[in-house]
Amino acid sequence: MNIAGHKVGMAQVLVEGGQPQANLDRAAEAIQQAAGQGCRLVVLPECLDLGWTDPSARDLAQPIPGPHVERLARAAREHQIYVAAGLVERSGDRIYNAAVLIGPGGELLLHHRKINELDIALDLYTVGNRLGVVETELGTLGLNICADNFGDSLAIGHVLARMGAQVILSPSAWAVDADYDNEREPYGQLWRDSYTELARLYDLTVIGVSNVGPITGGPWQGRKCIGCSLAMGPGGEILAQGPYGEDASGLTCVEVRPRPSIGGGTGVATALRARGYRGA
Numbered sequence: 001m002n003i004a005g006h007k008v009g010m011a012q013v014l015v016e017g018g019q020p021q022a023n024l025d026r027a028a029e030a031i032q033q034a035a036g037q038g039c040r041l042v043v044l045p046e047c048l049d050l051g052w053t054d055p056s057a058r059d060l061a062q063p064i065p066g067p068h069v070e071r072l073a074r075a076a077r078e079h080q081i082y083v084a085a086g087l088v089e090r091s092g093d094r095i096y097n098a099a100v101l102i103g104p105g106g107e108l109l110l111h112h113r114k115i116n117e118l119d120i121a122l123d124l125y126t127v128g129n130r131l132g133v134v135e136t137e138l139g140t141l142g143l144n145i146c147a148d149n150f151g152d153s154l155a156i157g158h159v160l161a162r163m164g165a166q167v168i169l170s171p172s173a174w175a176v177d178a179d180y181d182n183e184r185e186p187y188g189q190l191w192r193d194s195y196t197e198l199a200r201l202y203d204l205t206v207i208g209v210s211n212v213g214p215i216t217g218g219p220w221q222g223r224k225c226i227g228c229s230l231a232m233g234p235g236g237e238i239l240a241q242g243p244y245g246e247d248a249s250g251l252t253c254v255e256v257r258p259r260p261s262i263g264g265g266t267g268v269a270t271a272l273r274a275r276g277y278r279g280a
Contacts, residue, residue, distance in 0.1 A: 009034030
């Protein structure tokens with residue numbers, strides 16, 4: 001099946017720790033901007049409502065569905081656009097680092113809870129317990145979060161690909177030390193390496209979008225999030241990259257052309273052959 005290309009917005013928004021209203025307002029503005037530039041889908045960062053590992057999560061985290069999801073859903077409905085976003089979720093006495101995919105009618109299509117959470121965050125977030133994909137007119141979309149795509153946790157991406165994902169959307173929060181020298185060591189090789197493996201094995205697209213701004217609370221207080229969002233297409237081709245910097249907020253648009261769905265099909269067979277399996 002040939003799937004036409006579509007434009008995706010990578011929205012590097014400023015996220016301020018513990019300021020959900022301001023953060024969600026910026027997210028809604030980015031959704032409006034993406035739709036205005038002809039995007040069918042916009043990807044927003046990880047924990048965009050409260051900030052990654054910000055202690056405010058203990059008091060301010062909301063359920064999914066809940067008011068923070070509804071704020072994004074209203075913007076999705078108003079502008080008739082798909083929205084992928086990271087949010088902090090309260091479920092009973094547990095808090096999750098979560099992500100959602102919202103359809104252009106405001107419907108909740110996917111709900112993911114981060115699985116490969118960093119050790120320093122485990123006193124705040126509970127490890128996730130779900131993976132899923134959804135078929136849309138844009139192709140079959142999968143959802144994960146940031147370190148779910150680390151090189152040592154690519155099993156998550158492999159499973160999404162084998163479930164049929166043609167595009168993996170990954171809200172992220174990419175942070176460096178305050179004095180990081182990007183001229184000496186350009187940021188992003190970790191993500192280029194891991195995205196390349198998935199893209200080459202399964203002919204899929206991976207889109208990771210990070211926030212920008214200083215981290216003002218939690219175990220990484222004093223570090224800064226620096227954008228540098230990345231879209232990598234089939235075969236490991238870099239389709240687009242957002243600007244680097246704690247002040248580098250803005251929207252980067254990229255044309256995405258999903259390859260035919262590979263769940264149980266040719267892409268999986270290619271991946272198995274790459275590992276030396278020939279079958280009966």
